[in-house]
Amino acid sequence: MEARREEPCLPVEALVVGPIQNNVYLIGGDGGLLVVDPGSEPERILQAIGDRKVDAIVLTHCHWDHVGAAKALRDATGAPVAAGAVDAPVICGDAILGSSHQPFDPCPVDVALHDGDILEAAGGRWQVVETPGHTPGGICLFLDGGEGGGRPILVSGDTLFRGTHGRTDFAGGDPAAMQESLRRLAQLPPDTLVLPGHNEPSTIAAERRWIG
Numbered sequence: 001m002e003a004r005r006e007e008p009c010l011p012v013e014a015l016v017v018g019p020i021q022n023n024v025y026l027i028g029g030d031g032g033l034l035v036v037d038p039g040s041e042p043e044r045i046l047q048a049i050g051d052r053k054v055d056a057i058v059l060t061h062c063h064w065d066h067v068g069a070a071k072a073l074r075d076a077t078g079a080p081v082a083a084g085a086v087d088a089p090v091i092c093g094d095a096i097l098g099s100s101h102q103p104f105d106p107c108p109v110d111v112a113l114h115d116g117d118i119l120e121a122a123g124g125r126w127q128v129v130e131t132p133g134h135t136p137g138g139i140c141l142f143l144d145g146g147e148g149g150g151r152p153i154l155v156s157g158d159t160l161f162r163g164t165h166g167r168t169d170f171a172g173g174d175p176a177a178m179q180e181s182l183r184r185l186a187q188l189p190p191d192t193l194v195l196p197g198h199n200e201p202s203t204i205a206a207e208r209r210w211i212g
């Protein structure tokens with residue numbers, strides 16, 4: 001039971017797309033949006049965006065189910081695509097990570113992100129946290145709403161899910177790196193809203209019970 005529900009520091013909309021039910025997030029208000037992991041169904045995502053401006057499209061990692069509609073969305077909105085620098089060559093088609101994943105439409109990466117970088121979008125300053133383990137170049141994004149600004153937000157991709165973490169048995173997966181990535185995420189404020197790439201949202205407080 002939650003003692004009380006506190007709103008996140010920015011409005012969050014979620015769409016579930018594609019054959020393995022990927023969460024696509026539209027975060028922000030009328031001033032501009034951050035679009036997270038447009039995996040497929042670009043027309044549906046564009047319809048949800050409506051006439052709002054897209055400040056940035058961020059890809060948490062290079063798997064097809066998270067990036068499949070990125071190129072179409074970039075073409076339609078003109079928004080820059082941001083992704084972790086290590087996964088970027090796979091996303092833009094310059095490299096291949098293993099052979100176990102469906103191919104996707106490669107997408108240029110306009111902003112290659114590194115640990116500690118700040119991505120400005122939707123009126124927020126998003127802190128980049130490199131979280132290898134699921135893929136070598138996976139990232140999370142953290143936004144602290146500040147004092148009285150509402151619940152902080154963590155975009156956690158396929159690193160941290162409700163009650164579990166992302167698989168480490170795909171190409172480029174690394175169980176030890178995953179443990180270190182989770183340990184870092186556990187340091188975030190307990191009331192942080194966790195927005196994973198699949199399934200339901202959570203909080204850092206709830207997930208700290210098993211991360212260790």
Ligand SMILES: [Zn+2]
Nearest residue numbers: 061063134158
């Ligand atoms: Zn993945």
